[in-house]
Amino acid sequence: MKRHEFLRELHKVSGNRNYLEIGVNDGRSLKLSRVPTIAVDPAFKVVTEIRCDVHLVKATSDDFFARDNPLVHLKGGRHPVRNLRRGRSPLGYWRRAVLDLSFIDGMHLFEYALRDFMNIERHSDWTSVIVFDDVLPRNVDEAARDRHTGAWTGDVYKIAEILGRYRPDLLSVLVDSRPTGQLVVFGANPRNRVLRDRYDEIVAAYEVPDPQKVPEAILDRVGAVAPEVLVGAGFWRALRRARALGLGRSRGWEPLRAAVEGVVGSRL
Structure with a gap:
C-alpha cells in the first residue's frame, strides 16, 4: 500500500473530525481530507482540487504554532462548553480544540519533525x-541530512528511536x-x-554529520x-467510541x- 493510500484509509478508520497537515507541497495528501483542516507550509504549490474546509497557512510550522490560538480555524479553537450538570455555558469556561488526525511531512530533519x-x-x-512520513529510508543516501538524491527522507527515521527512548508512555507503530x-x-x-525539557539534549545526541549510520533494522x-493490517484492525471502533x-x-x-499492541x- 502506498503512503497516500494508507493515509486515505486512516482518514476513514480513525473517524477524525479535523485534520492538521505539516508540509503541503502540491496537495496530494491534503486532497484526501473531508473535514475542517489546517495545512501549513512556507512554500506550498497546490495543484490539485481540495475538497474540504481548509485554512492554508503560508508559514513555517514553528511560526504557525507560535501564534495565539493557532487552531482557531477548527471551529473556533477555544469555545464555550456546555456545563452538563447545569445545562448551560458558564462565562469563562473554555475548551481547546483537540486534533484528531495530524500528518507530519515537513522538513526532513529529525529535529524539525520532533518539534x-x-x-x-x-x-x-x-x-x-x-x-510521521518518510521514516524508513531505503538506503543511506536517502537518509542524508544534506540532500543529494531525488527521493529524500533525511534522518526523520531517528524519531522512532527517540520516542521509544524518551517517551515509552506513547505507542509508536512503524x-x-x-x-x-x-x-x-x-x-x-x-x-x-x-521532550520539551530535554530537547537540547536530544538534538546534541542525535545530530551527527553525514553519512548517517542508519540501523540495519530500519x-x-x-x-x-503491513499498512493493511493496521487500518483493518478492530481497535479503531473502540477509539472512535471513546472519542465520541x-x-x-x-x-x-x-x-x-493493549488492543493496538x-x-x-x-504480526511481528
Whole structure:
C-alpha cells in the first residue's frame, strides 16, 4: 500500500473530525481530507482540487504554532462548553480544540519533525492519531541530512528511536507503506514535558554529520507492520467510541494500548 493510500484509509478508520497537515507541497495528501483542516507550509504549490474546509497557512510550522490560538480555524479553537450538570455555558469556561488526525511531512530533519510532534501533542489527547512520513529510508543516501538524491527522507527515521527512548508512555507503530514508510503514534499526552525539557539534549545526541549510520533494522524494516493490517484492525471502533463519549485517559488509554499492541505484536 502506498503512503497516500494508507493515509486515505486512516482518514476513514480513525473517524477524525479535523485534520492538521505539516508540509503541503502540491496537495496530494491534503486532497484526501473531508473535514475542517489546517495545512501549513512556507512554500506550498497546490495543484490539485481540495475538497474540504481548509485554512492554508503560508508559514513555517514553528511560526504557525507560535501564534495565539493557532487552531482557531477548527471551529473556533477555544469555545464555550456546555456545563452538563447545569445545562448551560458558564462565562469563562473554555475548551481547546483537540486534533484528531495530524500528518507530519515537513522538513526532513529529525529535529524539525520532533518539534512538529511536540507542538502537535500540545493540541492533542490520547485519542489523537499522529503520523510521521518518510521514516524508513531505503538506503543511506536517502537518509542524508544534506540532500543529494531525488527521493529524500533525511534522518526523520531517528524519531522512532527517540520516542521509544524518551517517551515509552506513547505507542509508536512503524508502518511498511511504500515507498519510505510511516510512523503512527498513539496516546498523546499534552501535559507531558519530557521532550520539551530535554530537547537540547536530544538534538546534541542525535545530530551527527553525514553519512548517517542508519540501523540495519530500519533499512530492513524490521518490526514494521503491513499498512493493511493496521487500518483493518478492530481497535479503531473502540477509539472512535471513546472519542465520541469523551472518555478520559485514565479510563480509555490502557485498553486501547493493549488492543493496538495485540494487533501489532501478532504480526511481528
